[in-house]
Structures are given as C-alpha cells and as structure tokens.
Amino acid sequence: MRSLVGIVVLLLVQGACGQTGSGIIGFGISLYEDLCCQACHDSLSSLFLTCTAFSNETGANTMPSMGGMAGMPEMGTSMGTTSPECYASNTPWLQTMAYCIQQKCNAHGYPADKQTECFKRQAVNGASTPSLRDSLPIVAPVIELAANAMWLNVTSLVNKDIYFSNYGTAGEFARSEYLHTKYSVALYILVIGTIAIGGLLAQLAVTFPSIQKKLQERSFWPKLRQHVFLPSLIGSRRLEPLPGQTGYMPRRTLSVFIVVYVILNVIFSAVGYGSFQPNVNFKSKGFELCEYIGNRTGTLSLVNASIAILFAGRNNLLIAWTGWSQTTFITLHRWAARVATLQALVHSIVYTLAYWQPGYSGAAAYAAKAMEPFYWWGIIATMCFCLATGFSVLPIRISFYETFLALHVILAVLALVACWYHLVPHFGYAFGYQTWLYICFAYWGFERVSRVARVAFYNRLGGSKAVVEAIPNSKVMQLTVYPDVSWEFGPGQHTFLYIPGMGKFWENHPFSIAGWKGGKRTATSVFDEDARPGSKDANKEYPAVTVVRSTAAEYEERASIIFLIQAHGGATERLRRRLVWSPSPSVELPVYTEGPYAGHRARLQPLCEAETVLCIVGGIGITGVLGLIQQYANMARTDGESVARSRGVLCKTRRFILAWSSRDSSVIDHVRWRFLDDAPGFECAFWCTEGIGSETAPKDDRGYEGYATTTGIHLGRMNIGVVIKSCLDKNSRTTVMVCGPGRMADEATKHVVNCVRDGFPVDLIEESFAW
Template identity: 65%
Template sequence: MATSVVVALLVLVLVLGVSAQVGSGVIGFGISLYQDLCCQACHDSLSSLWLTCTTFSNATASSMPGMSGMSNMPGMSMPMAMTSPECYASNTPWLQTMAFCIQQHCTADGYPADKQAECFSNQAVGGARSPTLEQSMPFIAPTIELAANATWLNITSLVNSEVYSSTYGSEGEFRRSEYLHSTYALTLYLVVIGGCLVCGVLTQLAAAFPSIHRRLQASRFWPKLREYIFLPGLVGSRRLEPLPGQVGYVPRRTISIFIAIYITLNVVFSAIGFGSFQPNINFKSKGFELCEYVGNRTGILSLVNAGLAILFAGRNNLLIALTGWSLTTFITLHRWVARIATVQAIAHSVVYTLAYWQPGYDGFSAYVAKVAEPFYYWGIIATICFSLAMGVAILPMRINFYETFLALHIVLVAAALAACWYHIVPHFTLAFGYQTWLYICFAFWAFDRTARLLRIAMFNHIGGSQATLEAIPESKVMQLTVYPRSMRGFGPGQHTFLYFPALGMFWQSHPFSVSGWKTRTSPSFKVIAGVPPTGTNKTETKNNSDIVVLSNGVVDQGPMSVSFLIHPHNGITARLQQRLASSTNPTMDITVYTEGPYAGHRAKHLPLLNADTVLCIVGGIGITGVLGYIQEYATALHNADEISQRDAGIMNRTKRFILAWSAREISLIEYVRQKYLDGAAGIESSFWCTDATVSKLPFKKDGRYEVDMTTTGVILGRMHVETLVKSCLEKECRTAVLVCGPGRMADEVTKYVVNGVKDGFIVDLIEESFAW
C-alpha cells in the first residue's frame, strides 16, 4: 500500500496543478449565471435595439455559417448590425434607459445600490469605470414605453414591461434549471465517492484496531447483516459464475443494492425539478423548453457517470486501497456506471432530436439544418462512440477476445470524450463550465496512466527487467520468474501487470497473481510428511486428505525475484507458450516490464488479522493467488521468536493454516508441492486431482473418487466443499476462509460460509477472484 500511496500522491499533485490552471467550476459552484438577473434582464431586453451609432453591413444573418435555410425566420433577412462598446458607452438614450431600468427593477428586487452600480458598469459600458450609474441617471424619469417590436432606441425610454417580464422569467428559469443540473451532478459524485470514503475510513479503523472487528463479530446484529446482506448473492448463490449464455454476472447482494439505489438516484435526478416559463425569449414552445432542460440534465449526468466509470476502471484507484474492495468489485461498478452514462447520453440525443418536432419548429427540416452544425454532429458522434464502447463490452467478447475488446473499448471511449469536447467547448466556450465535467474525466484517466508510468520506472531496470520462463513438465502451465529493480511492497494477495515487448504490442499489459517472492535471504524448508498437527480431527484427516506438515531452515536465495504461474489462454499468454515451445530448452530468457504490486491492502486482509484458523480453498490455477499467503504465514512462523506479535504480519494470531487444492493436472500439483510448498512451515495440505484418466478407480454414487494415490498423496475426484468448510469451523474459534478458483467453486464456498454464519460460527470470507 505504501508504494500505491507514494505514486498516487505524486500524480495527485500533478493533476491538481493542471486542474487549478484549467478549472473554474460549474454553474452555481464557482460560476454565477445571471448573478444580477434584474440587471441582465434590462440589458437583454434592450441589447437587440439599434442605436444612432450602430453600423450596418450588406451581409444578412442568414448568410452566416450555420444559418443557411433559416432566411424565413424573423430578422434573418435584415442587414447585419454591429454596436461597438464605444457606441454603448457614449450613447445617451442607451445609458439613461439602462440606468433607469436597473434602478427601477433591481431596487424592487432588493438589489443593493453598490451592486446596481457594479452591474451597470459590466452590462451597460462593458466594464468601463465611467460613465457611472449615478452619472447616467436621467434628470426626468422617462414616460414613454418602448413597443414590444421596437427596433430602434433613439430616446430615453421605459423598457417594454412584457419584454422585460418575458426576459426576466426566461433567464430566471434557465438559471434555476442549470443550477439544479450542477447540484444533482455534484450530488452523484458526493454520494458515490463520499460513500466509498466513509466505508474506507471505517475499514481502516477496523484494520488499525482489530478489536473493533472482533467486537462486531461477537455482536448480534453484525452476523445477521453478513448473513443476509454482505455475503450472499442477489438471488441464490450465483455471483462469480456467469449466467447461462454468458449474458453477464449477477453482483453480490451488497453491490446489487448499491447499483439499484444508484440507478434509482440517476432516474430521479434525470426526471425531477423541471419547470417552464412562457412566453419564453429562447424557446418558441413549452415542449422545446422542457426538451432543452431534460437534454442538458441528462448530458451533464452522463459526463459525471463517465468520470466515475473511468475512476472505477483505474488500476491506481485510491479507493481500492482505502476500502479494501477488490478490483473486480470496482470493475463491476465501472460496468454499471458506464451503462448508466451511455443510457443518459442516448436520452440526451433522443430528447434533443424530439425537440425539433415540438410546436413552433419545422420538424425534419429544422433538425437537418441543426445536424449540419459542428457542435451538433460531434454530439451525435460522442453518443455513437459511447454506445459502441458498451456494445463491445459484452461478456462473450471479454472472455474470448479480451485484447481486442480492450483496445476497441479504450479507443471508443477516448473518441467519445474527444467528441464531447468538440460538442461543448467551441459552441458554449468556457463560460458555462460544462467543460469542467470533461476535465474531471481527463484527470482521472491521466492520474491512472501517469501512475502506471511511474510504477514502471520505479520497478524496472533501464531497458526492462530480465525474466525466465519455464515449462512445467506434462502441463500447460508455465512459471515466470522476474528479477525487478525493486522489491518494495510485494506481499500476499497481490498481482501485477506485465508487459512483453518482445512479443509485439508493447503497450499491452496483463494481470498475473504473485505466486511468490524472494529477497536475498529468505526462509527455506524441509518436508515432514504424515504428522497431523495438534487439534486435527483424525477422522476428517483420513476422509479428506493426507496432511503434510512442514518445518524450516534458512538459506541464501540469490537475487531478488518475483514468481508467477501462468495458464495460457488466448492472446499474449498463448504467444508466450508458443515461443517457449519453439525453444530447444525447457527455459527461456525474456525481457519484461512490471508495474509492481497491486492489491494486497491491509483493509482487505482484515479478517486474517483476527483469524485463529485460515482455510484456503483453491481451484486450478487459483493456487497462484494463495501461495503468497502460504509464504507469508510460513515466514512469520519461522521468525516467530525474533519479532513481536505486532510485527508478525497479517496472520499474527493464526494457529492453524489449511490448504485444500483441487486441480486437473497432477503434474501441476506435484510441481507446486516441490517448488513452493517445500518452503512453507506448518501448513496442513490437502490435494485433489479431477483428471479421471490419471488412474482407474471405483466411482462412488456421489460422483467423487475417494481412494488415495499412494505414490503422490493426492485424492482422485472432486473436492467436497461443504464437508471441508464444516470440518474447519469451531465454536469460539475465528475462521477466515480464503477462496481462489473458478466462479462456481467460489459461489459454492460462499454458500457454505453463509450457512456457517447462520449456524453461529465466527467465519469470514476473502475472495481472490478475477471476473472478466
């Protein structure tokens, strides 16, 4: 966690520095829209009138770019008029009419005299110090009111009351609507990030003071919350196993509740608080006005959710370290928040399309004319890119073509954000603060990418880190040993992202769980077989496994290294296997880059801090996610006489550590036993091999082989998870169950852990999982 914090702080300083230069807030929070509404209404009621010093050109409004096809609209065929700031500052009718209007209407609104003088300077004379409001006041109050359709201002006049009322009401309603957009958008950020921060602070307190967690476990309400809310799936026990047809995953109940609340919040915020003022100076009908407000609201909320989706997808998301939630949990939130953002972007586009079929507009012809404007078609492009990015993220695409999916996903999201920029900034400039929501998206993305580069620089030699790839005999699995520049922060429950520039596509990286790590001096061990530890139930030992208990010594381990077990799938891991297979040797040297350790945060390991018994249930290549915990436990046990309990690591209270591993390849089991478990002290190990071709054995009615392979100490058949979990639960004993394996196994383990909680046992669950 220390490495993550150092990197994050460096990047945060950079991002805040950039934000300070480009950010100015949003409407209502840093940007005041129509702050002096009465004064603004006076200006806008008069600003379209021509003065005696107004100049004219031969061009017409309809000849301007983007105005073609609109010559039939009122005023579009008239000559272009320009009134300069000097003209306004020297024209007596303008100055006196503006001054009288401001004094009359702003005084009625309770606007103080000094503010009236300030807004007169800003609105009437373009910020000049003179003439002032007091100097411009007419000696005799005007009595002639301008006509509603007046075009000239030749004498000091009263502003037309209907025009002023319409202008004041229209701008006031627009200001209220924009303020609500910003309020609801910021509320989303506060609810999500604030909620994570609260959970994180509580988790950090529990990690710093483990007694808090123990008291919660001993309480009456906490086990009920875990039984019904925190642990189970939404319906049944399915959580990490994909739904039939690979349509997706069902998040666990806690996450599902959060997602449901968040969806509801977005629906409510997209649908409430809309008003209308008619007659309106900006919109010809109430329908168009409401479409404008709904479109702006959904557009802003879409950008907010896009920012949160980018935050949750980041590897260097600080919320992971704070809360202890896994990257898989945040990726789940990323997917749902991104879906909401896309739906809101689509709603934004649909509503703005429907607006041109409202009364007072020409339907298709008006829409076609609008689509020809750059800001409009850039918005359409952004919506299409968001929709395609969501489309390529379907589960079958992620599972079968992950590298293609990832590249397309990143390109489409980047294109969508770029299109949003051209949709917003050239049209609205920076005055409304809409670009701020984009700045947040850019900042989250820049934060993560910059942190990755810093990590690469921190953990690698110039030119990369040397690594050795080794084939495991009679197995598809390979071992990769990397020799990084720094070993800072490596520990149990971690993974890293590796780059293989020699295989092409040097920009691609893939996550691999850390199987083990070696400093220059590490504990080494000798195997003592057939001695069950104190407290082991002999009947369960006979029925479930041959227990192997290990003892230790110390040797010089050579250069620092980090090890990984890699099971090839498609893409880069398949190319690694092909490269190794084409080599004449069973090992191959290769250059890699590592981003250093991720995950393994103390907040996630909270259950281990209090556990008397740790049960690791592992399936297949999931062993790579558990070996780090075995090394941590064995090292702490070896150094027990030399260090205090406080410094003994994350399992300083643990008296019993049980490993139950089921794998198809007997060769993999034997390799791990010899290469990794020989370095683990005091571990109770049980092994199952599910490959029925290994030996011809009787098949029992329950579908499990129960006969030991005497030469290997491995049970043939399927692990009986329920029996295993129940055998390790004891009253007044705190048990932590760590599961790492296929989704179906993880869901099964979760089911029996929930049952254990229901039966009154003190049992926690830690999942080391990766869901596509």
C-alpha cells in the first residue's frame, strides 16, 4: 500500500511539474534578464512606423500624413496596428533597435551573443532574419527622439529619459518579483525543512536507540524536557479548550515553532520594498508600493495555503516520518490557514487602497477595475478564505462538526478555483504564479486519491460486513468489522470508517482499534471465545454485564477488528438510534475502511525503552490502549526472548499498569469481560464517577498500589498525580501513556513534568483528539 501511495505522489508531482512548464520566477523563469534590451523595446514600441496600418470607425485602412518624427495621425478615432512583417522590414525600426541594444547593453555588460538573441526576440518577433549585425546602421544616428514623439521614420537615438524610466521601472519590478519568489521558497524550506529534520532525529532515535539512551543520560536533557519539550506554553492547560472555547494552547515547542513561523511571515511580507520614479507603469509611488505589497502577500498567501493543505491530510507522509500526531499537524494546519487568510486580506486591501493614491480617481477607478472578471474572482477567493477560517472556530467545530467539515471542504475548493481564475486568465503563465496553485492541487489531489486508493485496496465491492452491538446502560457500542482484506494489526492504530447505511456515503470518522483477531482462532487472542458465559470462566460475576454475541456464526473464524464507539451526535448518534430501534440486540451492516493509520514506530518509540508502562485512561479513551494490552498479553504467553517480543514496541516492558476512570460502570465491566480477563501479566485499577460527576467526584488519594490487588470498581475520581508517583522508580524507565479527555491529559502532563524535575526517568505519550 505504501508503494502505491509513493507512485501516486510521483505521478502528481510529475503532473504538476509538467503543467507549470517553466516553474517560478528565479527558478525556471527569468524575468527581464535582458533588461537593457527590454528597455529599448519598451521605449520604441509605442511609435508608429511607415508601414503601420490604421483603421477608422468605418473599418477603412488609411495612411495618415506624417509631419516629421513627432507627427500624429490626423484622425482622432484611428488606431494603428504594426504587424510582425512591418517590424521585420522597416529600416528605421531595425536600425534604431539594433543601435540601442548594442550601445545600452554593452554599457551594462550584457554579452554579445545574448544581444543577438534579444534582438531576434524583441525586434523581429523571433524571425531568423534580419540579424542584429545586419541591422546595425553604417553611420551612427545623431538625432535623439523627442519625449513626445509618435513616429519613427528615420534611424534615431532612443530618448535617454524615456529609456531611463523604462529601464528603472522594469528593473525595480523584476527585483520585487524575484524577492517574492525567494521569500516564498525560503519559507517553504524553513517550514518543511525544520519538520523534516525533526523527523530525521526521530528516525535516528528509532534506528539507533543507543544514541537516545546516551542523550537521556546527559544532565541537560531532563532540563530540556522539563522546560521546553513537555509543558504547555503558559500554565498547564493545553488539550483542554481555553476559556470561552477560544481554542487550544499548544505545547511549548510547538508554540515556539508557530511563533517563529508567524514572525517569518510578517518579516517576509514587510521587507525588501523599493520604488523607482519616474515610473512608466504607475502614476504615483503609493500605487507602486501597493502593487509590490499586494503581489508579495498574494504569493505568500498561496504558499501558506499549500502548506495548510499538506498539513490537513491524514495521508501526509510527514506524520509517519516525524512520529507527530495528526492533532499536531492539524494545529499547524490551522495556523498556516490563518496566516494565508490574513495575507489574502492584506493583498485585497492594498489593491483597493491603490486606487485612492495620487493620480487615480478613487471609487470610479476601483469600480471600473472590479468589473473585470479576474478582479472579482480575486474578491471571491478572499471571501472564501475568510469564511473558511471564520467558520473554523472551536465552538462551531465542536457543535456542528460534520457541517463544518463539509462546508470547509467546499469553501477550500471554491477558493482554489477562484484563485485560478484570478491568476491565469489575467497573467497567463509568464510569472509562474499558477505554480503555487499546482502545488495546492497536487497536495489536495494526493490526499483524495490516497483515500480512494485505500478504500479500493482494503475493501471489496459491497464493503466489509460488520456487527454493531449495544453495551447496556451506556451510549457506547461495540462494532466488530470482518474485513475482506486483512492487514498487519498493531497497537496505536486507528482507521476511518464509512457506513453507507447511515445515509451519507461520503462521511467517514476515525476510530481507534480496540482489538483484533487473526483469520483463525489462536491462543494469542485477547478476546478468546472461550471466555464467553457458559465456559469454564462463566462463573465470574459481572453484575452490569449483559452477554453480547454475534448472531452470524460464519464470522467466528474470520479476521475481525473491534471498535468501541461512543455516540455523540451525527453519524454515531444515528447508528445508536438504529440499534435501539432494531428488534435484535445486534445489527449487521456494511462498512468500508481505509485501513490502518498511525501506530508508527517513531510515535511509540518511548514504549520501546520502557521497563514500566503506565496507561492513564479516561472514558472511551480505553480504545487507545487496548491494543497495547493485547500485544503485552500476547508476549506474556510466549517466551520472553521470542521473535514476537523482540519485534514488539513493548519489547523491554516488564510491568504494565492500567489506571482507568470512567463515568459508566457498565462500560468498565464490558471491557473487563471482553478484553481484559484473558489478558495475563498486566495490572489494573478502575475508578467510576457514575452518578457523581467527574468534576465533583471526590479524589481518592490512594495511589495505584491501593487498588493493585482488588478487582472491584471504586467510586471517586482518580488522583492522577498520586497514581503516577506510586508507579515510578528511579532505577527503571517508565513511560506514561495518557488517553482521555483534555483536562485529564493536561493534568497527567503536569505531573510528569514534576516527576522529571524530581529526577525520575519518565517519558510521556499522549493519544488524544482535539477538535
């Protein structure tokens, strides 16, 4: 599957490169490289020649009289058209251009061979004859064209003031455009390069664990972890929303990265501007600067939009490379999108203010410009950027997630389409602006193609069969999927499920894999069928447990994946209602899966070095650690030096502890019966806040050891700090894995930081989802 994804990436990149043709300015496109030659052409191209054709209102071709070099056509409505054949055969034009190019370009040190090419391109529209050498006048001209000249009927010297204005105007514009590209490429290299370097360090830690071990033994490393890598930016709140649901406070290292990223964008948007006057393109310095600022912020906005699209994808290859969670990349996605939106706003604002600069008529000039299609497409693009960002605030994401997601995709696609029609019909492909759009299309297309490819690879037509069952007295359901195509299951994995029977075939949601079983019954399965009631273990008492069994006997021998799903709203609530209305205790339905995500070695590396693993779990977060329990149980059944142990992420673990707090005692009982009772070798303790409330429940100050030998469920709220400290040992490495609500994760992080300060060798892994 990874090979297939790699091929898709290469095809998309190749397609993007093929479409861009010349690249971007400074990287494939040279803007005004022949500046001296361009200035000669621009200084002379507006002049009429003796072979220029004119047409009046009736369409009749006429030749007006010429009153010298400054003569003008005698018909106010006549427009002159000079054909390529006219230019290639008109002696005054050829000799004046040739002499100007030779004199001016020699003065600027422009090579003779490039002068020849420039003459061919600018003077004779690419014709092979006449050449620069053939067109040079025998006698150097001595008459300089007047500044207000309209005709070129004798070989002349170009007007030096007009040449100076054209040369300076084009030169300053080219310098500005080159800076736009340099800053854009620099931003890309710094952002993606920094992340890639972080991924390289993570891969080195996986490949050469001895390096990581030596680093951990250094005295400065705990200080870095205590003050830089683990804590939030301010205080201890990070995964718990800020007051008023204004957002989340990223971890300190991520916050520093974001701050540097924003500062770089501010700097790149604000520096390096110049002005040239008198300017032949702009009537005032103010309009000229607005043009440069608008182009810079517009280009950077597209660059940041492409970065935002890359970070939004769940098939983003950087996730596997770095071991960072998708939540981290979604955070970066939001900030990249916000910066892109602000730059799009600045782009629109400065181009609006430009028409109120001296020399322009304000509202009238702006209204006339806004009538052009490319301009109002730009307005639409900016509006879509703003709406997509505005509708992404946390309260909307939490309360109307599915609506937000659909609207977000629609606005993003519309914004990219509007950018295309804003750029390409107006600028064509000469400046390479569309290249940044191709990159956006490539990232977006790769993500969509990857999802379709995954669904096609891991499913057959009609989808995989699944059975959903209710866990009594709770809003949690157990979904067992019998995949048509099996894959290599492992801890820490999740997948995205499509349930067409719920009405919206395009909707998909992530669910952690709580357990799995191979194609045949083996002793390594945690949820062994022998543990069902009626077996030798059926005399165990679980007061809140009701037996839930698949009614389809043909599934018993097939590979299966188990999910625990808590109904919130939308698709999960529709699934729960369908189960409630069903006359049967279980419902069979088809599902499609995208196969495994996450579970990368770089992400789980702290587990590989841990002798003790402590899982702090809250509520439905139990699904994030059951895979680890299954792997640990499988290893406990085998020889300690077996191949299975050497390859697992828990290869050095000698003690595995589960501390789980939940509001639903029925869910705890169900998980104990279905997943835990047949899992040897691990320790567990349970807290329940049912009927009390997780916020008002009293904390139990006993540590884990107070429950280690009991099998009951204890009322009250887990004291996370006491539990963590009671499981630590300064002589062995411990990894704390927290999977639960944001407040629980933040509290666990705070206590881990304190333990690092106190000298305990402890690592932290957070398995969390932030809206």
